[in-house]
């Protein structure tokens with residue numbers, strides 16, 4: 563069995579408290595038999611504003627949050643996929659961050675070749691991610707994990723079909739044509755309004771069009787006075803069926819439902835289903851779209 567766990571948290575500006583929430587989930591996921599734990603975007607912190615975000619970000623090599631997760635991965639012998647902020651090496655006045663997804667092995671090592679930097683930054687209403695985040699430059703090749711080959715994308719990337727298809731239904735010119743992603747993962751912190759309108763529809767669409775498992779660990783609830791996230795972490799199978807749905811928010815203020823913060827879901831990412839769906843309904847002809 564390829565058991566994975568999806569963990570839902572509510573990060574704040576306290577990295578210590580965020581690490582504690584995550585480590586609790588690491589331990590519970592391991593006890594439940596999961597081989598990989600998926601955690602949300604920005605698990606290290608959600609800041610009040612741009613300035614605070616630039617101040618809080620620490621390089622992954624020294625970040626107590628990342629180092630703490632590496633030790634937890636090792637002591638519980640479970641791999642972790644997690645979203646963090648990585649500062650670029652500029653002066654603080656001009657500094658930018660990368661919005662990064664890390665993969666930590668069950669031995670507690672960061673697999674550098676698996677790191678992915680969010681390609682599409684989210685500017686919407688009063689959220690201007692481009693004030694602090696420099697967009698990534700490229701996709702990361704699908705990489706092996708104990709539950710299957712993972713293709714990493716982040717949050718707002720969910721709105722773009724192209725990177726999902728490139729990772730999971732690559733054409734013959736792709737470097738990973740023979741080794742496509744079997745699991746697309748979207749660590750997220752969706753807004754209440756856009757989550758209500760689009761979250762589940764987009765995730766199911768990506769699963770159906772790519773014939774892949776889709777794992778989306780989400781932030782939930784109120785991070786601070788100005789910010790809340792939609793929650794409802796989801797796992798969708800390659801046929802588009804929802805296999806796990808965690809709790810969400812209960813009102814317009816974004817207060818989390820009871821039990822939604824720190825909630826954990828388990829799923830068997832059965833690659834027999836992946837093969838069957840693709841075998842029954844092959845989606846070939848990618849050669850017709852060389853621009854992709």
Ligand SMILES: O=C(O)CNC(=O)[C@H](CS)NC(=O)CCC(=O)C(=O)O
Pocket residue numbers: 603604607608609615661684689690691717718721750751752753756757
């Ligand atoms: O701010 C941080 O530190 C972490 N980053 C985020 O929460 C990002 C950028 S503000 N959120 C999204 O991409 C939400 C996308 C979304 O809600 C949609 O596409 O509808």
